[in-house]
Amino acid sequence: MSEHPEGTHVGTQGESPAEIIGLRNRLRAQWRAQSMETRIGASLGATIALAILLFFVDHALCVAVLTISALYWMRRLPPLPWRIAAQAVLVALFLIFGPRSFAAVLAIGFALFWVPERRRTWVMPLTALVLAALYPFYQDKMFTIPVFGVWPDVFTAVIMLVFVMMAVGLNIVVGYAGLLDLGYVAFYATGAYTAAWFASEQFAHTTWHLGAVGIDPKLPGIHITVWPLLLLAGIITAVFGILIGLPTLRLRGDYLAIVTLGFGEILPQVARNGDSLGGFNLTNGPNGITPLDSPGFGHGISKATGGFLPANFTACCNAKVLGHVIQSTDVYFWFAILLVIITIFCSLRLQYSRLGRAWIAIREDETAAAAMGIPLMRTKTWAYASGAFFGGVAGAYYAVFKSATFPGDFFFNISVFILCMVILGGMGNLTGVVAGAAFLAYLDQEGLANTGAWINTNIHIGSHHPNIDVPLYASGIYGLIILIVMLFRPEGLIPSRRRAAELHEGVHDEPLYEAQHAGAEA
Amino acid sequence: MTADASAPALGTRFRRPSFVGAIGMLFVVLVVVLLIKELTVSPSQFFQTTLIGVTNGAVYALIALGYTLVYGILELINFAHGDVFMLAGMFAITFSTHFFGLHHGQGFAIVPIVFATLLLTMAACGAINATIEFVAYRPLRGAPRLAPLITAIGVSFIIEDIGLAWKGPTYVNAPDVFPHSNVFSVGGVDYQWNHLIVVLITIPVLLALLYLVQRTRQGKAMRATAQDKDAAAIMGINVNRTISFTFLIAGALAGAAGTLYALWATTVRFDQGFQLGLIAFTAAVLGGIGNLPGAVLGAVTIGLIQAWNEGLPWHMPGSDWTESIVFSILILILIFRPEGLLGERTPEGG
Numbered sequence: 001m002s003e004h005p006e007g008t009h010v011g012t013q014g015e016s017p018a019e020i021i022g023l024r025n026r027l028r029a030q031w032r033a034q035s036m037e038t039r040i041g042a043s044l045g046a047t048i049a050l051a052i053l054l055f056f057v058d059h060a061l062c063v064a065v066l067t068i069s070a071l072y073w074m075r076r077l078p079p080l081p082w083r084i085a086a087q088a089v090l091v092a093l094f095l096i097f098g099p100r101s102f103a104a105v106l107a108i109g110f111a112l113f114w115v116p117e118r119r120r121t122w123v124m125p126l127t128a129l130v131l132a133a134l135y136p137f138y139q140d141k142m143f144t145i146p147v148f149g150v151w152p153d154v155f156t157a158v159i160m161l162v163f164v165m166m167a168v169g170l171n172i173v174v175g176y177a178g179l180l181d182l183g184y185v186a187f188y189a190t191g192a193y194t195a196a197w198f199a200s201e202q203f204a205h206t207t208w209h210l211g212a213v214g215i216d217p218k219l220p221g222i223h224i225t226v227w228p229l230l231l232l233a234g235i236i237t238a239v240f241g242i243l244i245g246l247p248t249l250r251l252r253g254d255y256l257a258i259v260t261l262g263f264g265e266i267l268p269q270v271a272r273n274g275d276s277l278g279g280f281n282l283t284n285g286p287n288g289i290t291p292l293d294s295p296g297f298g299h300g301i302s303k304a305t306g307g308f309l310p311a312n313f314t315a316c317c318n319a320k321v322l323g324h325v326i327q328s329t330d331v332y333f334w335f336a337i338l339l340v341i342i343t344i345f346c347s348l349r350l351q352y353s354r355l356g357r358a359w360i361a362i363r364e365d366e367t368a369a370a371a372m373g374i375p376l377m378r379t380k381t382w383a384y385a386s387g388a389f390f391g392g393v394a395g396a397y398y399a400v401f402k403s404a405t406f407p408g409d410f411f412f413n414i415s416v417f418i419l420c421m422v423i424l425g426g427m428g429n430l431t432g433v434v435a436g437a438a439f440l441a442y443l444d445q446e447g448l449a450n451t452g453a454w455i456n457t458n459i460h461i462g463s464h465h466p467n468i469d470v471p472l473y474a475s476g477i478y479g480l481i482i483l484i485v486m487l488f489r490p491e492g493l494i495p496s497r498r499r500a501a502e503l504h505e506g507v508h509d510e511p512l513y514e515a516q517h518a519g520a521e522a
Numbered sequence: 523m524t525a526d527a528s529a530p531a532l533g534t535r536f537r538r539p540s541f542v543g544a545i546g547m548l549f550v551v552l553v554v555v556l557l558i559k560e561l562t563v564s565p566s567q568f569f570q571t572t573l574i575g576v577t578n579g580a581v582y583a584l585i586a587l588g589y590t591l592v593y594g595i596l597e598l599i600n601f602a603h604g605d606v607f608m609l610a611g612m613f614a615i616t617f618s619t620h621f622f623g624l625h626h627g628q629g630f631a632i633v634p635i636v637f638a639t640l641l642l643t644m645a646a647c648g649a650i651n652a653t654i655e656f657v658a659y660r661p662l663r664g665a666p667r668l669a670p671l672i673t674a675i676g677v678s679f680i681i682e683d684i685g686l687a688w689k690g691p692t693y694v695n696a697p698d699v700f701p702h703s704n705v706f707s708v709g710g711v712d713y714q715w716n717h718l719i720v721v722l723i724t725i726p727v728l729l730a731l732l733y734l735v736q737r738t739r740q741g742k743a744m745r746a747t748a749q750d751k752d753a754a755a756i757m758g759i760n761v762n763r764t765i766s767f768t769f770l771i772a773g774a775l776a777g778a779a780g781t782l783y784a785l786w787a788t789t790v791r792f793d794q795g796f797q798l799g800l801i802a803f804t805a806a807v808l809g810g811i812g813n814l815p816g817a818v819l820g821a822v823t824i825g826l827i828q829a830w831n832e833g834l835p836w837h838m839p840g841s842d843w844t845e846s847i848v849f850s851i852l853i854l855i856l857i858f859r860p861e862g863l864l865g866e867r868t869p870e871g872g
Contacts, residue, residue: 178666178668180668180671180672182675247857248853248856248857251856251857251860253667253668253671254597254598254599254667254668254671255856255860257599257668257671258599258803258807258852258856259852259853259856259857261800262849262850262852262853263849263853265800265845265846265849266845266846266849266850269842269843269845269846270846272842273842273843412796416675416679419672419675423672472686472691473683473686473687475679475682475683476679476680476682476683476684476686476687477683478676478679479675479676479677479678479679479680479682479683480676480679480680481676482672482673482675482676482679483658483673483676483677483680486662486669486672486673486676487658487661487662487673490665490669
């Protein structure tokens with residue numbers, strides 16, 4: 001190898017991804033040079049061919065492809081009456097033949113489409129919120145999605161919301177401040193264990209109650225009712241984040257990532273081995289801490305609000321509203337939505353605050369930010385503390401929801417899983433992060449299993465069915481998502497405009513050797 | 523940090539002792555006192571575990587060099603490296619048992635088989651590592667620093683699942699072919715051949731690497747690229763090809779480490795690459811990342827610490843805490859001495 005003179009082998013390395021992108025651009029230019037009729041004809045032909053092909057695999061998928069292409073062409077039909085007519089026809093078709101629930105979804109979508117642009121900024125989130133809040137009422141009436149199967153049940157939805165909260169928290173650290181945190185699971189674990197310590201019989205040698213509901217007031221251990229508990233978990237986790245941050249935040253980006261990863265590995269081990277720390281049982285070891293107290297408002301508040309706020313979540317309700325018997329999971333779900341709203345609100349306010357602008361400045365150019373008088377350490381530590389706070393609250397709520405905390409829940413995979421949510425949705429963009437987190441958490445809980453089942457039944461060669469255990473490869477799938485997104489759309493699916501520009505144009509000058517490489521090929 | 527991938531830069535410059543440095547020294551002194559106590563409690567066990575630690579360290583050194591080579595040239599922590607190491611173990615088991623029919627009790631016939639396996643695995647892993655660079659890191663050369671780091675985590679997970687899909691979620695067993703007879707047995711301290719063989723194979727590989735980096739034209743190109751990519755390009759070095767070559771070499775080292783580990787420990791599992799990779803990365807940081815002799819020193823240190831922790835009789839935390847100790851070392855080193863034991867202090871402060 002060493003005998004070759006360097007520099008004489010330029011351009012002999014085959015197609016690099018840059019060249020593939022070049023080829024893509026050339027093909028795109030050629031496609032645009034064709035006449036309109038050719039392009040429409042070719043697209044329609046390809047769609048119909050695809051639909052026919054899919055018809056043999058799964059009828060529902062065929063209908064889905066046709067619907068999506070119909071929606072696509074509808075946006076291109078110019079005059080308004082035509083568009084209204086087409087939308088009405090589509091909704092009517094689904095009302096008559098197809099799943100009626102999908103007709104309802106379409107109708108709502110079309111209705112939103114007619115909302116004027118300037119009102120959409122508040123109409124869209126409000127609609128999303130109302131639809132989300134009503135989810136337990138219509139979940140069992142929803143259509144089956146091709147490939148992904150039935151809609152997630154309310155239990156899964158709670159977990160999705162918890163992960164949304166965590167992703168929004170991580171987004172503060174990674175998306176706003178640009179600090180790569182590979183040990184976010186440590187905050188999650190801190191929150192969960194704080195909740196477990198202060199709402200269970202773990203510390204049985206003391207007895208201290210603070211408004212705990214649904215348990216015997218003489219039960220040993222520390223018992224704090226859920227709402228102060230969540231706040232406490234958030235604050236303790238934030239303090240923990242500051243403690244981690246203070247010595248490490250002066251490190252450069254990738255070293256910081258490694259240190260956080262180190263903490264993320266140490267903490268679960270402490271949790272696992274924490275049943276005899278010098279003879280003291282801190283975490284109950286691999287058995288975890290369970291059960292936790294049930295959340296609730298207590299009988300006083302419940303009576304005062306006429307039973308609207310439940311006294312005790314787990315022994316709750318059974319009231320029939322709109323033909324749906326309200327379960328305790330539904331109550332957990334609604335309060336998770338409440339927490340998510342608070343998280344998103346705080347995140348939004350932080351983003352446009354003085355602190356949030358300082359974070360973005362640090363992310364884009366640390367040296368310049370410091371020169372402009374931004375105190376680097378303090379600003380970064382605040383990012384850490386805020387991110388940790390939401391991670392802690394999310395962890396605590398999750399622990400309370402499951403009524404248990406196990407050290408096995410806090411592997412490195414979870415850190416990467418949450419990072420994957422932030423990256424997929426779009427670093428720094430709340431809509432993207434929320435959507436990415438909800439989707440990936442759904443995949444993790446139900447989606448992958450459903451997809452696997454679909455693949456194993458519907459795709460076969462002759463009578464040979466593949467028997468792939470798709471959820472087993474979950475982490476590889478997340479890895480693939482991370483890789484593909486970073487290579488082809490580093491700003492995420494729903495990007496923040498500012499971050500996209502940063503990632504595409506780069507914050508550095510174009511390196512010289514790239515130019516040399518390109519020049520040698522031309 | 524990247525300053526020089528080859529020259530053994532001993533920290534000869536005088537530095538005023540600082541508060542932080544004093545704490546660090548105190549820590550080291552405490553560890554030494556602890557070790558002397560251990561030595562007096564049970565000398566034979568101390569030397570026994572020390573020898574095991576050297577063997578551990580030899581394997582870690584091979585992995586750590588892969589991290590340090592790549593970091594030296596690209597300033598990228600190649601998370602996928604540990605998983606390439608895991609894949610190497612699987613390759614080694616497949617090649618040796620399926621292709622060459624390796625099994626227990628073949629006497630000296632194992633020598634050519636082991637060497638053929640070693641070379642084949644090194645070639646395979648070198649190719650894989652170079653491919654990873656080509657697909658996952660090269661398109662991101664101009665991107666912010668964290669972009670390739672995130673990609674590396676993604677690649678790491680993908681490779682882990684490739685191993686999972688290939689060999690399943692259980693431990694894959696290798697035939698236990700290295701002889702377990704004693705090399706020497708002095709005063710209750712036994713040293714077995716299977717440990718020595720690992721060290722004996724590691725040393726020539728390390729020497730070959732040092733020769734490659736310090737004495738050959740390609741090595742010179744690697745050092746130049748590590749120092750300054752633009753200047754290297756002006757001097758007519760094909761930077762992309764040099765980086766590919768570095769990944770090839772790093773992958774080959776992971777291949778050697780994987781082969782030795784698989785035949786020595788006789789089990790490989792899809793998820794062990796990440797853990798061992800992180801331990802080896804700690805070793806690279808401990809020695810001063812980007813510094814080849816430093817990586818070896820750090821790896822032996824970490825190997826010794828691990829063996830002492832797991833094997834010594836007197837008040838040691840034990841194997842439950844090995845990872846915590848290793849990662850604590852990583853964190854402490856990054857906070858107190860980010861340039862590592864042998865690295866040079868850079869203006870950025872690490």
